Amino acid sequence: MSEPLVDARRQLADAVKILGYDDGVYANLAAPRRELAVSIPLRRDDGTTEVLTGYRVQHNYSRGPAKGGLRYAPNVDLDEVRALAMWMTWKCALLGVPYGGAKGGVTIDPRKYSVAELERVTRRYTSEILPLIGPMQDIPAPDIGTDEQTMAWMMDTYSVNSGHTVLGVVTGKPISLGGSQGRASATSRGVVHIALQAMSHLHLSPSESTAAVQGFGKVGRGSARFLAEAGVKVLAVSDQYGGVRSDAGLDIPAVERHVDETGSVVGFPGSVPIDNDALLELEVDLLVPAAVEGVIHAGNASRIHARLVVEGANGPTTAEADEILAGRGITVAPDILANAGGVIVSYFEWVQANQAYWWSEEEVEGRLAERMNNAWRDVLAYAQRQGLTLRTAATCLAVERVASAHDMRGLYP
Secondary structure (H helix, E strand, C coil): CCHHHHHHHHHHHHHHHHHCCCHHHHHHHHCCCEEEEEEEEEECCCCCEEEEEEEEEECCCCCCCEEEEEEEECCCCHHHHHHHHHHHHHHHHHCCCCCEEEEEEEECCHHHCCHHHHHHHHHHHHHHCCCCCECCCEEEEECCCCCHHHHHHHHHHHHHHHCCCCHHHCCCCCHHHCCCCCCCCHHHHHHHHHHHHHHHHCCCCHHHCEEEEECCCCCHHHHHHHHHHCCCEEEEEEECCEEEECCCCCCHHHHHHHHHHHCCCCCCCCCEEECHHHHHCCCCCEEEECCCCCCECCCCHHHCCCCEEECCCCCCECHHHHHHHHHCCCEEECHHHHCCHHHHHHHHHHHHHHHCCCCCHHHHHHHHHHHHHHHHHHHHHHHHHHCCCHHHHHHHHHHHHHHHHHHHHCCCC
């Protein structure tokens, strides 16, 4: 069993114990409702054929259709997808979004394939999981290694097989194909909404605070930009190739232009190099791990110096590290709360597609802020009332809501 799945089930077990539920509730919520592994034959551009493996896991759909991203990465496996699907269930329940959790993945390094090859992979993967997905069944979205183009291919493949255009089958689509205003930056904005709320709770003034952001992709790049716009001095950022640091604070718009020109933050003028591990251990007020899971672990948790960790990635902190950070008085805003902006605006996109009526960017961002800030207040109040960490409080709130839905619906047959 992979470490993310071990951590996800451990978090569930802790919540079940605190809530006083029996072993049957744990058993019901620890196992996915459905999971599918598929073979994806791919004809490469050079005429050769290889076979890739893809997955789709629906952890729970008691509160509504399943919802979750599609990840293209070389280390994707079934246990990782199971863990991510479970976290999506809690995220949706915590934010009051009427979905259950799902996740998909293909074991592939997309950087080693052409656009035409990635299109063939996406269309074949979509055709293989067709029985599981649909606007009222399971709605995929982008994740690591996928983007709005991937979602356009998925939507088209599903629509061709349905005989008519089905805009609501995926979210994270291009605006021209029924995507929502504000979707691309939603996760980053949500991270920063939670970061600013947590900083206020800890009496940290943005204009007098420093931050480091690990990951400069879909989540980290926007998070760094919005933090800088809020007045926070961003000292370091990194991507898969390395990182850069400036004690005077990085000019984030200039870093973004450098990334657009070179493909990496590495070599940004006026900065000094820093690797991903060292970035995590910088003496900053705020640390945003926005790359992959498991980067803060038992081996480095004692060297984390940030007062506040806001999880932009899914599962960046292991269970052992969580205990160490809590023991050292470091506040952790958990992933199921902090990075929920993406699923909130995905929900908004789905609602708009089903109504065939689209909202303005101002409407989307206003409703996103309202939901994120309300969820922060709910989690903080629960944590203070019960004497729990924010992660345990968030998980308990979510599990309670899902378990209640299970109980109300009953068991069939």
